Amino acid sequence: ETAVFQTPNYHVTQVGNEVSFNCKQTLGHDTMYWYKQDSKKLLKIMFSYNNKQLIVNETVPRRFSPQSSDKAHLNLRIKSVEPEDSAVYLCASSPGTGGRTEVFFGKGTRLTVV
């Protein structure tokens, strides 16, 4: 049973709108992530937070902004969505940031931009 919870499951919106996705983990982990999975199933990291601090920020358009209120929550806001933002957004968490740390994923939020 998943312990990384994402809402909503699906979202359809028009170009130019703003959307927000929520993520909560109940594992007591210090580190959370957002990954993007495109239509070809390729998963790429977008952001990583450790104890509410941004530690990884890949080359992501500025319209994407992560928001962390505490270490159990990491939300993702997209201002003025574009068609190429259509994807599945996966939230994840891990106990730490070491190279062998296991990463646990949520079920994803599928965004469709029309």
Added chain:
Amino acid sequence: QQKVQQSPESLTVSEGAMASLNCTFSDGTSNNFRWYRQHSAKGLEVLVSIFSDGEKEEGRFTAHLNRANLHVSLHIREPQPSDSAVYLCAGQGTGSKLSFGKGAKLTVSP
């Protein structure tokens, strides 16, 4: 060029036959490797984590790592139709960031 090459892109096997998937890492940073499974409408489920050369078995799933060849494979023994899913290999370097392959769609026919 994709730094994590996964093959094949899709594979169909009969129930009970061995299924084998492969990944080659050329990102230069991955030291630790994992295989994940992704069913439709479900999150990623880690199947096997392997950190040193050789073999690691978790139930019906066995991973092989050959660092010299930058190659990691997954073998699924006696696959069932419920094993039909997308399988992704992932590498981790000194940090926890995961670099994924494009995934392989496995179909197990009864």
